[in-house]
Amino acid sequence: MSTGVSVSLRAIAKTFPDGTRALKPTDLTVAKGETLVFLGPSGCGKTTCLRIVAGLEKPDAGGRVLFDGADVTETEIEHRNIGMVFQSYALFPNMTVAENIGYGLKIRKVPPAERAKRVAEMLALTGIEPLRDRRIDQLSGGQRQRVALARAVAIRPRVLLLDEPLTALDAALRDRLRTELDQLLRSLGITAIYVTHDQAEAMSLGDRIVVMKQGEIVQVGTPREVYFEPNSRFVAEFIGAANVIEGMASEGSIRFPGGQLMLPEPPAEGRCTIMLRPEAIEIRAPAGEDWTGTVQGVSFLGDRQRVTIAGAAAEMIVAEAPNRTRLKTGDRVGLAVAPQALRILQD
């Protein structure tokens, strides 16, 4: 059961009264039922984008927001029929959990019996039935988050907007709620736009990720696309761990201080920058390897080890090794990389 609308942004931009450009003209379409994640560091314009979709900010003249093709740019937020989850949750302290969840239905004049039924459904959906009559100040952070979500979904919104909904929680809880949230979004099949600065959240929740930087979209793609095929140094380094190193390319391979690697097709020529994920580097015995270096440090992470290697490239590089491999500082190692794991960066 797919609910919700497609959302199109046409040339939306935002300049604040003091002249700062929060968002450069941006075009984007979110498909019906899709979860789109805006990802970027603070101040990149992702929240501004979300607030424009919500109707909490007006885009600069010329910008258009369309829901299923209908222009809602001039429609006030209260008439857009959207659901929104705020970073601070914005729960009403003067109402109980059930009253918070039922508020949007009360505004829509849904009869009390049906309202109660829908509130009960929402309580069950988010697993907080026992909290029904609690006051908001009696809830933990994770519980508040669930109430906020239930309240936003209760009105059957056309699009669900989530502004850093997990940021205020501690790490363990964040992981658990992320999984729950993912399942909930899938089961509702609702169109959702999610804003976060946390790349792990973006990867696990998004059907597509929009990476933003300084008011501009840098790359749009599925989590796999932006992870394996970043189009810039910024995306490579912002999403996951990455070695971004310079070398000299010629005749299908690239040379570094510590040796050389085969390049993927089509090969580049001359000075170029490549991206290499730590887990794509296989640590071997140095004999017979084309690329070698010296172990500079090993940090044991439990499920794996993170190894810092000097001498292989101009800068230090980071590789991952299985957790039982014996490595120590000063070891000479060979580094094997499959050509398709290399990504040539344009800037």
Place this chain on the structure above:
Amino acid sequence: MNRLAYALALFFTVLTAAFLAVPALMSMLAGVTQIYARGIASGLTIDWILEVWRLYADTIGRSIAIAMMTLVVTLLVGIPLAYAFVVRPSALTRALNELMTLPLAVPGLAVALAMLQLYGNIDWFRRSSLFIVAGHVIFTLPFMVRAVASTLGAIDIRTLEEGAASLGAGPLRRFLDVVIPAAMPGVLAGSLMVVTLSIGEFNLTWMLHTPLTKTLPVGLADSYASMRLEIASAYTLVFFIMIVPLLVAMQLVARSKSRKGMSA
């Protein structure tokens, strides 16, 4: 050494309290003494209180009515004003805020004089208790606005409103469902402040009143000036009986508020 310091501190605290409390107690006692010049030995009586009631009951009623009207006006004007100050801070609201607190620094007499010059020849207004209400509103409005603004300023009222808007609530609905309940502790504290200040106000009122619009404090001054000391004292007693419950209520509200703040 420590014990000596404690004993000294206690001594001075008691002395200061006594300095304030003894005259008040003496005055209240005088209000129920048959003949003050002969002291308690002359016997206790409630005649003086009854006499005060006969002479000044109207001032008590009027004072309460004026305080309630002042409260209504400061609520209607003060809450939206405080909301505007918090949610839309601008050069204009800051200037307005400064301007509003000005009557606190200017002597009440000067404010009253200005009001008389400006509105004194609007005859019905000058004769009515509403003239005094207007003066009291000028004097008490900043207290209401400050109390409400500080409550609203301490919570993220903007995001709460955005939350209500996202659920479909229009501006008026948001104000009634979200802003007013959130402002409630400040509204309560401000209301008690306004009522207490209005009932006790003398400076302005003394200038603004007519013989037919005397309030309780003005009546009190009047009785001190022209009645026997026992009547004036009994009047003080009546005043205390009215004002003390208000002060206690104010303290209770303030305390329950701070306790709530700690648990949140």
